[in-house]
Amino acid sequence: MFDRIIDAHIHLDRYTPDERSLILHEMEASGVDELITVSNDLDSARKNLQLTRDDSRVKPAIGFHPEQPLPPDEEIADLLALIDYHQQTIAAVGEVGLPYYLRREGKAGSRDVSIDILDLFIQKAVELDKPVALHAIYDDAPVVCDLLEKHSAAKAHFHWFKGDRKTAERMVGNGYFVSVTPDVLYREKTRELARKYPLEKMMVETDGPWPFEGIFAGKMTHPHMIHQSILEIAGIKRMSAGEVYERLYDNTRWFYGV
Template sequence: MIDAHIHLDQYNDAEIKRIVKNMQFGGIEGLVCVSTNLESSMANLALAERYPETVHPAFGYHPENPLPNEEEVIRLLSWMEREERRMIAVGEIGLPYYLRRRMAKEGRPFDLNAYVHLLERFLSFAGQYGKPVVLHAVYEDADLVCDLLERYRIRKAHFHWFKGAKHTVQRMADLGYYISFTPDLLYESEIMELARSYPADQVMAETDGPWPFEGPFAGQLTQPTMVLKVAEAWAALQGVAPEEARCQLRENTRRFYGI
């Protein structure tokens, strides 16, 4: 299988070596490694050079980060332009749902338009170079992001760890967008319901590591082999054999990213 979304650069070196070793014995053939800023993008590119058949890097700016200044944006986009042949996708990009909620709770002002403008610049880049996009966009933010994807004519969009209203889910499915499930598929009823309904040829499995999980994964280091459990859970919800589920999720990921 392939872990369709992981922040490999956020692990320490010993953990990375352990992860890659475990992958070799656990049936995981590849990682889509998303980035959070320029430094993160450079680190993931270095990891791709270190593990060329395993790490597939995506470059971008995580929307839950503080808004970058213009110089930072230009530096990142210029670097991405130089390295565009080595990137599998633009990501992680999107809108800051959780940051916005936290600031509203604290009574602090928030300029969503600035984040929308930043997202548009990355979507424009993706459109120019024909790259898929990896999106952090949940609940009502997903509707706005769908509008932007249509405006910039982006067809290949991957909404990772998605949560949203039924009408949004239907819109995304109809537009051919992909979503991915994390290990919380084993214990979150909201995610289980989504997994039952979303088209089987538009889903993938991810860990979003090193983000920690609960349930049967409590206290464990999040690592790519956990997508095998995601596949088993998805298989049970779909009423298919685990091997069929693993093959389906793997092929979906390979088709979307061109791996």
């Protein structure tokens, strides 16, 4: 049975050095071929670029994670310049999006500024023909769809998507991808997404080092957890595990060009 995997969304730079070494050392034995490691800010991007210089299985993306204070203009300019300079190396622009959780807590800055920043990153992805890895959930997702449509950005990846059926149908119609995390084993909303979203537009991720519950409680988030996610997705979709493994692997290779 085909059982190779790619982690489509991980924050490898945010693990401790020992944890990173363990993950990289165990990749082959765990059936993990590549890691798409997204960046949180300028320092994070530089760390991820160094990680790929040290290990070619690490595929970096450069962006600014929205769930943090708004950056100075200079940092956004530096990130866009870094994307330009390393366009042959990076797999994508990301992680970028809108600050849903900060806004819910009343800690987000100007929504218009957040939208303007995201717009710049989407424009850069389109200019360089790169995928964009998105943090866009609930009522932010339609706004992000508007921006993607505005710029005719076709290669959009809504990681760990949470949203309503109407938005999900819009995303399917536009050919956007989603990725499923290990919480598919215990969270009904994720299971429903896995049930309804087309396998042809799906990937799998850990979003590590984000921790999980259920059988993963108390454990370091490791890409090998994706194997259990895939078996669960196969059961949900009533398909053979081998077919689901191969489809998800091919989806990720095509989408990120790895």
